[in-house]
Amino acid sequence: MPTFETLKLERRGATALLTLHRPERLNAINGVMSRELPAAWREVKADPEVAVVIVTGAGGKALSTGFDVADVAAGSANFGVEGEKGKLSSVKLTALQNRCWKPVITAVNGLCCAGGLHFVADSDLVIAAEHATFFDPHVGVGLVAGLEPIGLARRMALEPVLRMALLAARERMSAARAFELGLVGEVVPRERLLERAFELAALIGEGSPAAIATTKRALWESLDVGLSAALGIGQRAIDSHRGHPDGREGALAFREKRKPRWQPLVLE
Amino acid sequence: MSYQTLRIERDEAAPHVAVLTLDRPDRMNAFDSVMRAELPRAWEELRADTTVWCVVVTGAGERAFCTGMDLREPPPPAPPPAAPSATPPRTGTAVRLTPLDCDLGKPVIAAVNGMCAGGGLVFVADADIVIASENAVFTDARTSAGQVSIAGTLRLARKIPLEAVFRLVMLGKAERWTAMRAYQLGLVSEIVPPGELLARAKAIAATICESSPSAVFWSRHAIWESLDTGLGEALEMGWDVVHGFPRAYPDAKEGARAFVEKRNPAWEYQEPPRKGERAPKA
Numbered sequence: 361m362p363t364f365e366t367l368k369l370e371r372r373g374a375t376a377l378l379t380l381h382r383p384e385r386l387n388a389i390n391g392v393m394s395r396e397l398p399a400a401w402r403e404v405k406a407d408p409e410v411a412v413v414i415v416t417g418a419g420g421k422a423l424s425t426g427f428d429v430a431d432v433a434a435g436s437a438n439f440g441v442e443g444e445k446g447k448l449s450s451v452k453l454t455a456l457q458n459r460c461w462k463p464v465i466t467a468v469n470g471l472c473c474a475g476g477l478h479f480v481a482d483s484d485l486v487i488a489a490e491h492a493t494f495f496d497p498h499v500g501v502g503l504v505a506g507l508e509p510i511g512l513a514r515r516m517a518l519e520p521v522l523r524m525a526l527l528a529a530r531e532r533m534s535a536a537r538a539f540e541l542g543l544v545g546e547v548v549p550r551e552r553l554l555e556r557a558f559e560l561a562a563l564i565g566e567g568s569p570a571a572i573a574t575t576k577r578a579l580w581e582s583l584d585v586g587l588s589a590a591l592g593i594g595q596r597a598i599d600s601h602r603g604h605p606d607g608r609e610g611a612l613a614f615r616e617k618r619k620p621r622w623q624p625l626v627l628e
Numbered sequence: 629m630s631y632q633t634l635r636i637e638r639d640e641a642a643p644h645v646a647v648l649t650l651d652r653p654d655r656m657n658a659f660d661s662v663m664r665a666e667l668p669r670a671w672e673e674l675r676a677d678t679t680v681w682c683v684v685v686t687g688a689g690e691r692a693f694c695t696g697m698d699l700r701e702p703p704p705p706a707p708p709p710a711a712p713s714a715t716p717p718r719t720g721t722a723v724r725l726t727p728l729d730c731d732l733g734k735p736v737i738a739a740v741n742g743m744c745a746g747g748g749l750v751f752v753a754d755a756d757i758v759i760a761s762e763n764a765v766f767t768d769a770r771t772s773a774g775q776v777s778i779a780g781t782l783r784l785a786r787k788i789p790l791e792a793v794f795r796l797v798m799l800g801k802a803e804r805w806t807a808m809r810a811y812q813l814g815l816v817s818e819i820v821p822p823g824e825l826l827a828r829a830k831a832i833a834a835t836i837c838e839s840s841p842s843a844v845f846w847s848r849h850a851i852w853e854s855l856d857t858g859l860g861e862a863l864e865m866g867w868d869v870v871h872g873f874p875r876a877y878p879d880a881k882e883g884a885r886a887f888v889e890k891r892n893p894a895w896e897y898q899e900p901p902r903k904g905e906r907a908p909k910a
Contacts, residue, residue: 541789542792543789560799563799563800564798567798571770571771572797574778575776576794578776578782579782586856586858593782594778601775611774
């Protein structure tokens with residue numbers, strides 16, 4: 361796997377581990393990271409050995425604290441993908457923003473705030489260490505909280521999202537509250553976090569990669585439209601999977617009481 | 629009408645409530661081709677019956693609510709390929725099993741009496757109110773079996789936190805929710821002992837039937853239809869319903885009169901709205 365200045369991308373078996381790696385800056389996103397992330401997702405997408413991706417932050421303190429305010433204050437900020445500046449498409453931090461349909465587990469290992477919330481808003485599974493906290497300081501530093509809360513509002517109750525956006529850094533949502541609200545699916549002791557993420561990745565790896573990728577894509581795309589149109593998207597996804605060898609193999613393996621042998625996933 | 633795989637029962641104590649039981653307990657109430665054919669007929673019968681104002685759907689026996697497609701049967705045939713012409717995007721689903729897909733138009737309470745797995749989730753996703761017995765389990769092994777998990781789960785993604793839906797569809801058979809987790813996630817609103825489940829579901833249904841059936845039909849209709857569009861447009865649609873209803877339905881006047889006269893209202897049943905119907909017509 362390629363090396364990066366601000367990220368670590370490793371593969372263990374069929375699981376890729378993508379670590380935001382600026383621990384001295386609480387894994388804040390600088391210009392370099394904003395451009396290395398799309399490169400990392402291209403790598404993940406293209407690697408047929410990778411079935412599942414785990415996203416986490418280096419060090420025990422933070423997943424990410426968003427765009428690096430020091431760069432903004434110094435006037436040296438240069439975020440985003442060249443050629444896309446000034447457009448939403450310049451923000452390409454997450455798998456979803458990079459249209460990578462492999463399953464993503466985000467392991468929140470501490471602070472997760474501001475732009476760091478993109479990783480949670482766009483994740484499939486989210487687990488958190490007990491000390492993880494979630495908050496959105498944008499308005500407190502004179503910025504608009506205009507993307508992360510919109511994504512979050514599609515995956516949890518609305519009141520806590522508005523609360524987070526309006527109270528800025530003056531209040532933090534605990535991991536326990538995030539679990540109650542269904543923002544995260546599990547809370548684990550910090551020393552267990554990554555181990556648990558790998559366990560979940562292995563469990564996801566037991567299912568059909570094609571069925572999971574098609575299901576994931578249909579679920580995300582369904583959120584782009586009204587419910588009736590969403591069901592149309594779903595039906596087309598069901599039709600597209602019909603006749604896929606994994607369907608037959610799944611039924612056969614079940615009858616023969618053995619592990620299924622899935623087709624490798626080829627993404628466009 | 630008679631059915632092989634379903635039961636429809638009525639109870640004198642709750643005259644406007646019908647209970648639809650998925651009745652293949654030896655197969656954990658999975659749908660076979662007979663049930664797939666009978667369900668649309670049953671929903672049509674329940675829609676047409678003017679004495680039915682609310683429906684409870686449950687599974688026979690104490691083991692399972694419904695476990696989805698019966699894997700002992702071959703899958704249903706593929707629908708004919710879509711014409712290559714520039715047809716508008718398809719909406720809705722090809723397999724029509726649920727009250728929403730079959731346009732029942734009346735409130736539905738799902739009483740989850742045990743295992744609810746895979747395609748069985750469609751009844752939970754499409755119900756208005758969901759209650760569960762203490763032994764209920766929610767799981768979805770479809771991707772574990774090489775199948776996509778889309779029927780039911782796209783509507784679930786509008787009802788409960790998204791992370792939970794991804795856990796169900798990606799972890800497959802390894803992810804099982806207890807009734808308590810389903811309650812925490814807002815998927816179910818009450819947990820009751822197994823022996824009391826049906827009675828409680830009927831009691832909730834009877835409570836709903838104390839209100840104007842037409843007002844209930846149009847309220848749930850407006851809420852579900854609102855999910856088809858953005859909020860601004862949804863509120864415009866909602867206004868058309870709110871504004872048009874008292875002009876089209878005598879229940880609005882009767883409700884006010886009964887309230888002032890301190891008596892029970894005498895509601896007048898009217899046919900429920902159809903999917904896509906925008907506003908009550910005077």
